[in-house]
Amino acid sequence: MLAIGEFSRFTHLSVRTLRRYHDAGLLVPAEVDTATGYRYYSAEQIPTAQVIHRLRELDVPLADVREIVGSADPDDRASLVADHLGRLEAELDRTRAAVASLRRLLAPEPASLDVELRVVPAMTVAAVEDDVALDDVLGWYAGAMAELDAVVAEPVGAPGGLYDNALFEDGRGHLLVYRQATEPPHVGRVRPATLPAVELAVAVHRGAHDDIEVTYGELGTWVVDNALAVAGPVREVYLVGPRDTADASAWRTEIGWPVFRVGSPDPTDRTSHPV
């Protein structure tokens, strides 16, 4: 039996950290003296401590580490680890995108943006909608769009989506993706939905979505400069997207933001607008 200090020396985990891992149930000492509270570890626990050490180096949350080292089945263990490695990979992709975008932000080429004010009538479309967390947006979008494509017989024009501003404010919000169709079906999650008539400030973003914030910002500047304010879920239309070409630089995304004139706002509710 090893006192905590000795165990610390063998595992290169600090005494403090070992105590935390005990409290968190990650690495329970082989024996705890009930009278004194002294923790005693066995040499067999060293390999476990090393696995925990590595997992923590990979920023696996303590709760997940507990799962992993606690699961008897090596298959479970492997799949839990694989899950986290997948998350790391996704994180890495995001980091790469942020680096690329940052470079472009810091080496700015002031490409002026064409913004158009467009009155859009109400239209009934085939839609899938749900409340979605920001982290899940990409996955949800892919699933919803696939379902739409599967059931909409004669789509018209490019697909689009409506994005609740709360998505960015609260980390989750209402999403709606749609296709225009002559006869919107009602199958599975797909159902007919009516998008309200709005006045949109419309700009077209060119290229991959890494930099789409820039276009949002320029659109915002334009809106302000024209004495307008925004008023509801933003609309995106995927004129050219990954479904059309793998060449991201050719993508075209139309961003339309509902606006109203400051001083004479839209009569409809501007914040809890149904999407």
Place this chain on the structure above:
Amino acid sequence: MLAIGEFSRFTHLSVRTLRRYHDAGLLVPAEVDTATGYRYYSAEQIPTAQVIHRLRELDVPLADVREIVGSADPDDRASLVADHLGRLEAELDRTRAAVASLRRLLAPEPASLDVELRVVPAMTVAAVEDDVALDDVLGWYAGAMAELDAVVAEPVGAPGGLYDNALFEDGRGHLLVYRQATEPPHVGRVRPATLPAVELAVAVHRGAHDDIEVTYGELGTWVVDNALAVAGPVREVYLVGPRDTADASAWRTEIGWPVFRVGSPDPTDRTSHPV
């Protein structure tokens, strides 16, 4: 002028976050109503907010972000950003190493370790020593070893080092790297030092240092099984290392841990042992 909510919609930064960035001095509103405390932003601040957004996605600490967006000189800015990208790169290397090591830990081949108990006499060597933070160890080691190599005329045997356990407990500790030499010089940071006589439990680690913890653990297990305890800074000797071959799998690192018999400890101070 934009109220915080409107600015939030244009930048996709939450209202809370914008307030924090104001408090932290990252993004000070163009105007603050002194009477009401209301924050008002100008459209010109949108690009700045976007840069901040990207930097934060890259986990640049708020203080560094303040530096970056606050620096007028674009060269300063670029170098600060480059610094952080370098840190991200180093982080990535560490992650890769941890992943590789984890895989090996989870697919264990119980290669039994040969451990030898060795009595080592005191010896006088050419040494460089200092208190070093854990994060700086690699850099410090490289510099110290280069300096040693430059001034030690006739080195004998392989280079080695002594590592204070406090390094892992407190994140910093005393390090000493040495070369044996017929006549230890006293030049620059290099000076003669006498390593005390100790009894060592010695094992040889094979391969890159990613997995060296495993050998430490096995050595620890052996120490415990033989009714011993460890007693001072660990010694490593680089029998075959990066200086010898780029093939990491051929590296050989001797790990020697000072031990004493439990029940009759070493007479010298076992924790604050001078290295």
Place this chain on the structure above:
DNA sequence: CTCCACCCTCCCTCGGGGGGAGAGTCCACG
């Protein structure tokens, strides 16, 4: 028996974010 390294628990701090309470403000509409 004494000494002192060791171990215990408890609470504070930090960074970057979120939740929510309670109060004040803005402004379009009636």
Place this chain on the structure above:
DNA sequence: CGTGGACTCTCCCCCCGAGGGAGGGTGGAG
């Protein structure tokens, strides 16, 4: 001009995973 409701303010609590340090109890060798 008053009112209501969306908006904003500040303030305090929580989260995670780590560290600092106080204050007090234990183990074991001399």
